[in-house]
Amino acid sequence: MKNKQRSQPILAADRLTLEYRRGHPVVCDLSLAVEPGEIVALVGPNGSGKSTLLRALARLMRPQRGSVMLNGQAIHRLNPRKVAQQLAILPQNPAAPEDLTVRDLVARGRFARQAWWRPSTTRDRDAIGWALEMTGLVDFAPRRLSTLSGGERQRAWIALALAQEPRILLLDEPTTFLDISHQLEVMTLLQTLNREGDLSIVMVLHDLNQAARFSHRLVAIHTGQVYAAGTPDDVLTETMMREVFQVEGTIGRDPFAGTPVFTPLQSVRGQNGSGRPDPAPAGGPPVEELARL
Amino acid sequence: MHTPAQLVATSSVQFASQARWRLASRTLVGVLSFALLAAGIVYSLGSGSVNIPSSDVIAALRDRASVARMTGVIVHEVRLPRVLIGAVVGMNLGVAGTLLQGVVRSPLADPYILGVSAGGGLAAAITSLMIPDFPPGAVPLAAFVGALIGALIVYAIAWDGSGVTTVRLALAGVALTAMLSAFTTTVVVMTVEVGAQTVFQWLVGGLYTAGWTQYHLIVPYAAVGFLLAMLLAGRANILALGDDVAQGLGLRVEQTRFLMSAVAAILAGSSVAVAGLVAFVGLLVPNIARRLVGSDFRFLIPTSMLLGSALMVWADAAARVIFPTLLGNANIEIPVGIVTAVVGGPLFLWLVRARRTQW
Secondary structure, eight states: OTTOOTTOOSEEEEEEEEEEETTEEEEEEEEEEEOTTOEEEEEOOTTSSHHHHHHHHTTSSOOSEEEEEETTEEGGGSOHHHHHHHEEEEOSSOOOOTTOBHHHHHHGGGGGGOBTTBOOOHHHHHHHHHHHHHTTOGGGTTSBGGGSOHHHHHHHHHHHHHTTOOSEEEEESTTTTSOHHHHHHHHHHHHHHHHHSOOEEEEEOSOHHHHHHHOSEEEEEETTEEEEEESHHHHSOHHHIIIIIOEEEEEEEOTTTOOEEEEEEEEOTTOOSTTOOSOOOTTOOOHHHHHHO | OOOHHHHHHHHHHHHHHHHHHHHHHHHHHHHHHHHHHHHHHHHHHHOSSSOOOHHHHHHHHHOGGGSOHHHHIIIIIIIHHHHHHHHHHHHHHHHHHHHHHHHHTOTTOOTTTTTHHHHHHHHHHIIIIIOTTOOGGGHHHHHHHHHHHHHHHHHHHHBOSSOBOHHHHHHHHHHHHHHHHHHHHHHHHHHOOSOHHHHHHHHHOOOTTOOHHHHHHHHHHHHHHHHHHHHTHHHHHHHTTOHHHHHHTTOOHHHHHHHHHHHHHHHHHHHHHHHOOOOSHHHHHHHHHHHHHOSOHHHHHHHHHHHHHHHHHHHHHIIIIIHHHHTTOTTOOOOHHHHHHHHHHHHHHHHHHHSOOOO
């Protein structure tokens, strides 16, 4: 309490080093802060360490060095149940027993707030009902997960996380296996939860334009370090795309949200500028910079 | 079109009726399993070299003084302990299998496959046969420790730094079981003079020596094990959602795995100590139970308990009475482990074929 500031980050990584094998850091000396009420998207190419970072932020992985702070407290020293009351994580592609109904699944989100001798309270039922309502799944409550579409199933998993009544929600590629309408549905849901439920959100996204449209802040991860962090306009630039993703292209505007939109031209991975297809659009890549790669 | 209020109303009615239906079907499964167990107990108590009508068996159980002295002796002193031990062993193996399948999240786990039974068997064989002064009452305790060590060895071999894969676990379990069983055979063959039947009991599972002493030996372990299993049911349900989700929900994943394995070791170890290595019960029962009542451990554990007991009581009746009669020599007796393997093996193969074995 003594050093409580006006805006303490809800979740912060402090000089984090993460490795799966000794001496091979996937994330190296990385610092990051998430303010309350923010939507932050972690973007980066495959193997950049963004999913590993998300796992560490959700204490699914222990850092070799550095620490993750949840409301100013080291997350790995906190009681797992206490953490789960503040922070929820939706991993990529989760699986549940096939006979589970939506309501069964969502009810398990109350685990951290229940004691074994006192299984279910009114507050539990209210939280489950609220989670189902927010995700539009009230009518689906008695349905088995195996009978749901991909988008509905993803909403059910989000409802599971909401039933924890968290302050911050972490998601690993929540839209990757969905078609465009279900993607939009999930992203709009997250936006609503952020606005109405005052929920902070950190997510790994592959779709950069989606990330720019739905996030307050982007963090571009490159070889285990923060390459750039800031508003979508600050981060989603032609230079960043070339240096981090090794893709040439151009930035336009989303006609609805006014956020930056990246249109790719070609990959420059392992290339030295030859074999570039034409026509290059106006404001295309400077060829001399291409040659330096 | 429905108004939102109507939608909520229909869905809650639908939900309530669906929940009632599930509760009803689970209750029905419970009642039927219990009836199967009760019928098996009555049949088994009445059958053998002397046949007793079911009405007399029930009368003897209600009030021993109401039946002929000889009937009372046969029912209460000769057959009842053996039947009850069969029921308890079946319950232990069924619940142990359910827990272990939850630990590795695979329907192909059981105490026999994961080295739990073999570890318990070797510990029980060494303590009861090679150490003359070892108190018989402590043999199940030794078997529990052996079972736990067996499970930990298999787990350690299958561990690849971040988790265990089912294939590695099954391979490690099969190899360790073969090795430990060879040691057990050696110990038994070297030390036992009482006769081939007792030796056989150790190796394939049997209830020849079952009496009240053994019953009192195993019951405390069964009671404690079942109670702990039920207390772990909620955690097991969380673990079933996968390690990452479970950890995110606030579960201590590795601690939960260890506790579930330890409880399975209590149950399987004490069974091995009195009945030897009985195959297939721990594998088959949880799979049938899962099909009948679903994946929720709060229902799965009690159902496995009842089904395991019923299966084992009927298997022992078959070993003692039905098979020998069919074979035309009522005086021989087949080890119950043979019966469970002969009946359980094909049944399990059918289960695997009938529908994709899901988790």
